[in-house]
Amino acid sequence: xxxxDNLKNQxxxxxxxxxxxxxxxxxxxxxxxxxxxxxxxxxxAQLSADIHKRLTDKQFVTLLNKLNKPDSLKKLSLDNQxxxxxxxxxxxxATKLPTEFIERSVKLSSKAFPLWAKARxxxxxxxxxxxxxxxxxxxxxxxxxxxxxxxxxxxxxxAFEPGMNTKKLDAVFEPLAKSISDMIKTIAxxxxxxxxxxxxxxxxxxxxxxxxxxxxxxxSGRIDTSPHPxxxxxxVTDVRVTTRYDEKDFWVSLGxxxxxxxxxxxxxxxxxxxxxxxxxxxxxxGIHESQSRLWENFVCKSQPFVSxxxxxxxxxxxxxxxxxxxxxxxxxxxxRNPIRVESDEVTYNLHIIIRYEIExxxxxxxxxxxxxxxxxxEKMKQYLxxxxxxxxxxxxxxxxxxxxxxxxxxxxxLGNLNAAQLYAAAKKAMPSLEAGxxxxxxKQLLDWLRVNIHSKGRTYSSTDLIKHxxxxxxxxxxxxxxxxxxxxLAS
Amino acid sequence: xxxxDNLKNQxxxxxxxxxxxxxxxxxxxxxxxxxxxxxxxxxxAQLSADIHKRLTDKQFVTLLNKLNKPDSLKKLSLDNQxxxxxxxxxxxxATKLPTEFIERSVKLSSKAFPLWAKARxxxxxxxxxxxxxxxxxxxxxxxxxxxxxxxxxxxxxxAFEPGMNTKKLDAVFEPLAKSISDMIKTIAxxxxxxxxxxxxxxxxxxxxxxxxxxxxxxxSGRIDTSPHPxxxxxxVTDVRVTTRYDEKDFWVSLGxxxxxxxxxxxxxxxxxxxxxxxxxxxxxxGIHESQSRLWENFVCKSQPFVSxxxxxxxxxxxxxxxxxxxxxxxxxxxxRNPIRVESDEVTYNLHIIIRYEIExxxxxxxxxxxxxxxxxxEKMKQYLxxxxxxxxxxxxxxxxxxxxxxxxxxxxxLGNLNAAQLYAAAKKAMPSLEAGxxxxxxKQLLDWLRVNIHSKGRTYSSTDLIKHxxxxxxxxxxxxxxxxxxxxLAS
Numbered sequence: 001x002x003x004x005d006n007l008k009n010q011x012x013x014x015x016x017x018x019x020x021x022x023x024x025x026x027x028x029x030x031x032x033x034x035x036x037x038x039x040x041x042x043x044x045a046q047l048s049a050d051i052h053k054r055l056t057d058k059q060f061v062t063l064l065n066k067l068n069k070p071d072s073l074k075k076l077s078l079d080n081q082x083x084x085x086x087x088x089x090x091x092x093x094a095t096k097l098p099t100e101f102i103e104r105s106v107k108l109s110s111k112a113f114p115l116w117a118k119a120r121x122x123x124x125x126x127x128x129x130x131x132x133x134x135x136x137x138x139x140x141x142x143x144x145x146x147x148x149x150x151x152x153x154x155x156x157x158x159a160f161e162p163g164m165n166t167k168k169l170d171a172v173f174e175p176l177a178k179s180i181s182d183m184i185k186t187i188a189x190x191x192x193x194x195x196x197x198x199x200x201x202x203x204x205x206x207x208x209x210x211x212x213x214x215x216x217x218x219x220s221g222r223i224d225t226s227p228h229p230x231x232x233x234x235x236v237t238d239v240r241v242t243t244r245y246d247e248k249d250f251w252v253s254l255g256x257x258x259x260x261x262x263x264x265x266x267x268x269x270x271x272x273x274x275x276x277x278x279x280x281x282x283x284x285x286g287i288h289e290s291q292s293r294l295w296e297n298f299v300c301k302s303q304p305f306v307s308x309x310x311x312x313x314x315x316x317x318x319x320x321x322x323x324x325x326x327x328x329x330x331x332x333x334x335x336r337n338p339i340r341v342e343s344d345e346v347t348y349n350l351h352i353i354i355r356y357e358i359e360x361x362x363x364x365x366x367x368x369x370x371x372x373x374x375x376x377x378e379k380m381k382q383y384l385x386x387x388x389x390x391x392x393x394x395x396x397x398x399x400x401x402x403x404x405x406x407x408x409x410x411x412x413x414l415g416n417l418n419a420a421q422l423y424a425a426a427k428k429a430m431p432s433l434e435a436g437x438x439x440x441x442x443k444q445l446l447d448w449l450r451v452n453i454h455s456k457g458r459t460y461s462s463t464d465l466i467k468h469x470x471x472x473x474x475x476x477x478x479x480x481x482x483x484x485x486x487x488x489l490a491s
Numbered sequence: 492x493x494x495x496d497n498l499k500n501q502x503x504x505x506x507x508x509x510x511x512x513x514x515x516x517x518x519x520x521x522x523x524x525x526x527x528x529x530x531x532x533x534x535x536a537q538l539s540a541d542i543h544k545r546l547t548d549k550q551f552v553t554l555l556n557k558l559n560k561p562d563s564l565k566k567l568s569l570d571n572q573x574x575x576x577x578x579x580x581x582x583x584x585a586t587k588l589p590t591e592f593i594e595r596s597v598k599l600s601s602k603a604f605p606l607w608a609k610a611r612x613x614x615x616x617x618x619x620x621x622x623x624x625x626x627x628x629x630x631x632x633x634x635x636x637x638x639x640x641x642x643x644x645x646x647x648x649x650a651f652e653p654g655m656n657t658k659k660l661d662a663v664f665e666p667l668a669k670s671i672s673d674m675i676k677t678i679a680x681x682x683x684x685x686x687x688x689x690x691x692x693x694x695x696x697x698x699x700x701x702x703x704x705x706x707x708x709x710x711s712g713r714i715d716t717s718p719h720p721x722x723x724x725x726x727v728t729d730v731r732v733t734t735r736y737d738e739k740d741f742w743v744s745l746g747x748x749x750x751x752x753x754x755x756x757x758x759x760x761x762x763x764x765x766x767x768x769x770x771x772x773x774x775x776x777g778i779h780e781s782q783s784r785l786w787e788n789f790v791c792k793s794q795p796f797v798s799x800x801x802x803x804x805x806x807x808x809x810x811x812x813x814x815x816x817x818x819x820x821x822x823x824x825x826x827r828n829p830i831r832v833e834s835d836e837v838t839y840n841l842h843i844i845i846r847y848e849i850e851x852x853x854x855x856x857x858x859x860x861x862x863x864x865x866x867x868x869e870k871m872k873q874y875l876x877x878x879x880x881x882x883x884x885x886x887x888x889x890x891x892x893x894x895x896x897x898x899x900x901x902x903x904x905l906g907n908l909n910a911a912q913l914y915a916a917a918k919k920a921m922p923s924l925e926a927g928x929x930x931x932x933x934k935q936l937l938d939w940l941r942v943n944i945h946s947k948g949r950t951y952s953s954t955d956l957i958k959h960x961x962x963x964x965x966x967x968x969x970x971x972x973x974x975x976x977x978x979x980l981a982s
Contacts, residue, residue: 016537019530020511027514035711036729039510046507220526235534238527275530 003067004080008277010060011087015276017051022234029226030242045106052102055094064091079279079459086278086458093159096145108138109404116402123392125373132401133369136362139406143363153363156407160285161414163461166360169410172417176476177353180346181383183483186491190335194321198250202316207243207254210312211261214295215446216241217268229256231263231292236275239267250313251331258300262292265446269454278458285408287453287462289415290422297345297416298423298482299445301331304437334490336384338393346483349416350383355398355409363406418466420478422453425470494558495571499768501551502578506767508542513725520717521733525605532601536594543593546585555582570770570950577769577949584650587636599629600895607893608718614883616864623892624860627853630897634854644854647898651776652905653952657851660901663967667904668844670971671837672874677982681826685812689741693807698734698745701803702752705786706937707732708759719890720747720832722754722783727766730758741804742822747832749791753783756937760945769949776899778944778953780906781913788836788907789914789973790936792822795929825981827875829884837974838875840907845870846889846900854897909957911969913944916961 021044028040054060066072067084076084112131119128143152146159154165204223212218226242233239241260246252266282274280282288299305310324322330334344340351358375361367367375376395377388388394400408426448427433436444452469466474512535519531545551557563558575567575603622610619634643637650645656695714703709717733724730732751737743757773765771773779790796801815813821825835831842849866852858858866867886868879879885891899917939918924927935943960957965 013537016534019534020515020538023515023518023534024511027518031713031715033709033711033713033729033731035708036726039726039728043507043510046504047511217526218524220524222522222524224522235527235530237530238524240524 001076001080003063003072004076004084007060007063007067007087008083010054010063011083012276014051014054017047017054019234021047021051022232026232026234026240029228029230030224041110048102048106049099052094052099055091061091061095064088079274082279082457082459083274083277086281089162090278093146096147097142098145101142101145105138105142105404108134109402112402112404113399116396116399120392120396123390123396125391125395128396128402129369129372132372135401135404136369136406139404140363140365151360151364153360153407156363157410160408160411161462162284163463164286164410164414169356172474172476173353173356173410173413176349176413176417176480177383179480180350180483183487184334184336184347184384186487187334187336188491190333190490191326191329193326193330195248196317196321197247198317200245200247203245203250203253206250206312206316207257210254210309211241211257213440214258214261214265214299214442216261216264220268221264223257229260231260231267233267236268236270236272236280239264255296255300259292259296262295263288265295265449266291266454269446269450270457271455274457280457283453283456283458283460283465284462285411286414286418287465289411290418291449291453293345293415293419294423294449298419299437299442301328301345302434302437303328304434306331307438308440329489332486332489334486336386338380338384338386338388339397344486345416346486347384349413349479349483352409352413354379354383356413359406359409414462414474417474417476417479418462420482421466421470421472421475422449423482424478492567492571494554494563495567495575498551498554498558498578499574501545501554502574503767505542505545508538508545510725512538512542513723517723517725517731519601519604520719520721521715528601528605532598535601536597539597540590540594543585543588543590546582547590552582552586555579570765573770573948573950574765574768577772580653581769584637587638588633589636592632592636596629596633596895599625600893603893603895604890607887607890611883611887614881614887616882616887619887619893620860620863623863626892626895627860627897630895631854631856642851642855644851644898647854648901651899651902653775654954655777655901655905660847663908664844664847664901664904667840667967667971668874671841671974674974674978675825675827675838675875677978678825678827679982681824681981682817682820684817684821686739687808687812688738689808691736691738694736694741694744697741697803697807698748701745701800702732702748704931705749705752705790705933706756707752711759712755714748720751722751722758724758727759727761727763727771730755743833746787746791750783750787753786754779756786756940757782757945760937760941761948762946765948772949774944774947774949774951774956775953776902777905777909778956780902781909782906782940782944784836784906784910785914785940789910790928790933792836793925793928794819795925795927797822798929799931820980823977823980825977827877829871829875829877829879830888832888835977836907837977840904841874843900843904845874850897850900905953908965908967908970909953911973912957912961912963912966914973915969 024040024044024047028037032040064084064087067076068088073081073084108131112128112135115131116128119125139156140152143155146155148155149165151166157164157166157169207223208218211223220237221239221241224240224242225244227244229241229243231239231241241257241264243253243257243260266288270280270282272280306324306328310320310327313327314320320327334346336347337343340348343351354376357379358367358372362369362372373391373395380386380388380394400406426445430444430448433445436442453465456465460468463474515531515535515538519528523531555575555578558567559579564572564575599622603619603626606622607619610616630647631643634646637646639646640656642657648655648657648660698714699709702714711728712730712732715731715733716735718735720732720734722730722732732748732755734744734748734751757779761771761773763771791800797815797819801811801818804818805811811818823835825837827838828834831839834842845867848870849858849863853860853863864882864886871877871879871885891897917936921935921939924936927933944956947956951959954965
């Protein structure tokens with residue numbers, strides 16, 4: 001099939017540019033000397049423009065449309081149909097956004113980032129407000145270019161979570177917010193562990209040992225240090241994670257390494273033979289986040305995992321000043337915190353829902369930028385019962401809007417919802433699963449994820465995938481039930 | 492001048508691809524997980540092909556040829572004439588090598604690197620031999636594509652040292668080899684320093700302090716660890732070096748950091764406004780190497796520099812078991828060593844001449860790969876009087892051939908020749924120069940190099956540059972005289 005091979009070859013060339021960008025991006029966060037940032041931005045812009053040009057190239061689009069005709073499609077294998085169908089979606093989206101618009105977006109976020117950083121540093125929202133207003137206007141323009149049925153926010157959501165929209169999210173998020181707000185009324189005082197110094201080199205060794213045991217292939221990956229932990233894929237044979245360290249809290253690094261390893265194992269489990277095509281790509285942010293959350297919160301904060309972890313800590317750091325039971329309770333503590341990234345897994349979802357409601361109202365023109373700090377603080381009080389000390393610890397805490405990422409936040413809670421439902425299905429399918437964790441056995445779970453999720457690429461939409469695996473639509477009851485156990489531990 | 496701006500813009504786009512390749516290449520040597528090498532090779536091949544395609548693009552060549560006409564040229568400033576003239580040389584060379592050939596070259600060296608590393612690790616030449624054979628065949632093919640008069644090796648030499656050939660090199664290298672072989676007969680027993688353990692973290696700190704003092708801008712650079720130290724330029728604002736460490740010998744890391752910093756300061760001193768064009772590029776390898784050798788051997792092994800260094804060592808490692816005088820003699824010891832990069836600066840040149848003879852014979856088909864280890868060992872015996880213990884310490888010690896760099900080695904000794912002559916000129920121009928080193932003052936020398944060499948880019952050929960600065964043609968007497976002083980110290 002010459003046309004199909006031609007399409008695949010061109011997609012693989014595009015993927016090579018994507019890989020180069022991933023290396024440059026990784027290096028930017030991990031290594032780049034201060035003076036190197038400006039030029040690095042120019043190189044990334046060049047490569048990004050090349051990808052856009054190739055994806056919207058006339059001959060390429062003609063080839064794709066030819067393959068996408070019903071007569072041609074039905075001659076293809078199911079895997080190849082996925083490639084054509086999903087590439088068509090990508091190309092349609094790329095075509096809707098003209099180069100001029102992309103350039104304006106990149107420029108605006110270049111301008112917005114330092115203003116946000118300054119505003120946060122000085123805790124002065126007025127420094128960021130004008131450029132945030134511009135950003136929202138640009139995102140509204142983007143929504144118009146992409147098109148939508150009900151809300152302009154739907155157009156943005158769809159890019160991160162194909163098929164997702166405000167109607168569906170409202171139906172899940174509203175009851176979730178209510179039930180969590182009710183739950184947290186009963187939280188007792190949060191447990192503390194006695195102060196312990198954890199040598200950084202030893203933390204690094206332990207992190208490597210644990211994620212290698214879990215299933216992260218370090219022959220095809222590596223762990224580095226960066227201010228904001230992340231995972232990036234340079235290729236299926238080179239999937240990297242980063243972390244950060246706190247000498248007084250080993251979980252700061254281990255927890256984030258496990259989280260990022262969850263992402264990394266998804267990427268390492270994508271089918272190598274389809275690398276560069278949608279059949280070899282991850283499904284959505286919400287599915288991606290389900291993998292990181294599943295390992296971080298469902299596996300690695302479980303009682304059996306803590307039984308496995310505790311002796312490793314003792315071996316590394318000597319006798320500890322706390323028991324295994326204390327460690328387990330401390331890892332699972334629930335504690336209201338005004339900062340999203342420092343929150344426990346229960347209240348975390350309220351942080352997301354607040355951002356979702358605000359983004360939706362901004363996009364729909366129902367909320368003015370000037371009212372944003374007030375509304376933020378009101379919602380923090382309403383949902384979390386917290387008073388926000390200042391805007392740096394409030395509306396200015398996240399970098400996302402400065403990067404022009406609007407519609408991204410819901411994926412975090414979708415990840416939690418997906419993880420809860422998937423983990424329940426996994427436990428049902430493998431009753432001895434958690435018993436294995438205590439012995440350091442994780443292969444059963446990883447294999448199950450490989451077969452059911454990782455190997456599928458973009459074959460199914462996230463909603464179809466969840467239904468396919470768990471036998472039902474996305475059901476918030478699983479997450480609620482899981483969070484209840486945390487609340488019980490904490491009260 | 493629309494045509495000239497157009498040319499410059501296109502050169503800058505090419506330079507952005509070059510920068511992306513430099514990041515990927517740096518990462519390959521410093522970070523890449525084992526399984527990532529194959530795909531990395533494919534990405535580099537893609538970018539390399541893109542550069543080649545742009546450099547040989549019909550419209551680009553037409554534009555260049557138009558600007559290169561005598562009538563157009565004379566309307567340009569001298570700087571812009573350099574850009575047109577040197578770009579024409581690059582394009583002519585690139586035109587001789589088809590894209591398909593470039594892709595094969597890049598792929599081959601990505602394949603060769605891990606095999607070389609494994610062969611060296613296991614000291615098993617047979618692991619590397621087949622891919623080395625492929626490499627030599629490819630270089631022979633390259634020589635035929637480029638064209639040459641006397642030896643296929645000339646075609647390769649010219650790429651590193653424009654205007655250089657085997658005839659000229661033979662005329663310098665044969666007598667040099669003889670005189671050094673004679674000199675080293677008088678060496679007394681080499682001085683040793685009492686065993687000292689130098690903490691690796693402290694070595695790293697000291698390396699940073701010293702090269703920053705010398706003039707390496709670490710806001711536009713960084714120092715990493717790799718098995719084979721190197722310098723690479725991602726942009727004039729991001730010029731990196733690597734080193735390796737030995738707990739019992741601080742000079743293994745400091746010496747190589749200083750060497751690579753010599754390269755790095757050349758790159759940081761290139762005119763930023765001409766970045767991406769030949770006016771903003773380094774001249775040749777032989778000039779590049781003169782900068783690293785000048786700092787490593789002429790500045791940092793001098794008596795005044797050792798006076799500056801000794802107290803820094805004491806401050807870092809406590810009272811030393813040796814005197815400043817002993818350190819000075821030890822740094823300048825002449826001692827036959829089977830490893831090139833661990834050699835003293837006298838016998839180093841014999842290592843180069845051995846490699847030169849071998850490369851020439853391989854390229855001319857007078858030497859078979861299977862005979863290589865034997866011939867290597869014979870020459871080591873003949874020139875240096877050394878028995879080679881195993882291939883890891885012999886024919887497998889250098890990465891160059893694994894990178895497809897054949898014809899590169901002679902530049903090292905050309906660098907020594909250039910450095911000796913330039914340093915003599917610098918001392919003549921600035922009589923108080925060396926006195927400053929004792930006080931940690933290096934700015935005078937760096938400024939002189941900036942003005943006379945770095946800022947010139949590719950304005951002059953290396954031979955013209957040397958003549959321009961020193962008032963005479965390349966004269967081996969300066970290096971011979973310098974090496975004699977080392978022999979005197981050592982005997």
